Amino acid sequence: MRRSALPAGVVAAVLAAAVAVGWTVAAAAGDEGSSPAAVPSADSADAGFARDMAVHHQQAVEMSYVVRDRTDDEEVRRLAYDIAQTQANQRGMLLGWLDLWELPKVSADPPMTWMGMGDAAAGEDGALMPGMATDAEMARLARLSGRRAEVFYLRLMTAHHRGGVHMAQGCVRACEVGAERRLARGMVEGQESEIRLMAGMLKARGASARP
Template sequence: MENPVEDYPRKSWRRTALGVLLGCLVAAVVLLFVLGRDGEPTDASAEAGFARDMAVHHSQAVQMSFITRDGSADDKLRVLTYDIIITQTAQRGMFMGWLQQWELNQAGGQPPMAWMAGHGHGGGTPATGAGTSAAMPGMASEDELERLRQATGKDKEVLFLQLMIRHHEGGVQMAEALLNLSERDEVVTMARHIVNTQSGEIKLMTDMLRQRGAQPLPSILE
């Protein structure tokens, strides 16, 4: 017959061991959800959300650059638009390549910017203020895009620079949020590159605006 007093430590140890085992299983499930079975980002990961949303963000930058390049005779501005077109088109291809490598759809099940919730943006809710679109920071509205198409000469150049500065600010905001959420090498390296290059272009475009007697729109980073 078992002695209840002697048997208590054994039962306590079993309960502790069972608790540790269950804790390990829960941690493994969470890790599997976050990282995927083979260590790749999952559909709901920050990496996948960043790749999808930044691809959309880049697409609009390329669109605005084509509109302005084809309507401006200023060589320096045309060089800037060409650089944005080439750089962001190439980066967008990398984002799509990552999703394919991770075996994820280009369109995920999460709302736009949901991955960035709590890191400088609401995530999944419509953005507020002038010139925002589809919850993505810095995006131009359809009305602003139409104004850019219709503008000519100096007015077109000024509007482009104003919209693109704000657009770059949004890109920097998204990239900095990713740096707080991910340690995946290729994604972190790209995010740092975006922060550095677009911050430099913001300074360049601000100078170009001043040369035209104009100022940037209110910063979305303040």
């Protein structure tokens, strides 16, 4: 589970500088209405999405590294690797934007306040944000192996992706930085595609996603 910290951290450090340069160039060119002076505020949707999705993604990375070591199934291991790499990269971009904007990576406000959810974002089961696994579920995944680990991971990740899609759609509607909206749209498309893929993988294992 701790393996994910190094890949995510390394990717974040490398991408932060690259993304900062890319966003600055796009802003200077007036990309989708942006301008060099248009830096989001700490309580903006842009900053809130970057902070919250970075946390959301980090759990997906951790979850994927856990299941990679709990099964020999190449299909699940390949999916887990792809999700871990994609979301570590995107997390690096989000944290890079916060660095560029000189905004804090944590906030005293509850998660998803920028979406008007606030305290309602946390689940009654203790999950930090919609779709996120609880500590108990993460611990259970680490105890399972083989087919049981595969099915539990696919169910957890399907729920995780649904929560991520909901949040990304919120950014598409409310974020003002063009590059961030494009990233959010890409997240929606990519994760919806993976939800369909995982539905097929669950069916092949005689299971289905949670309602």
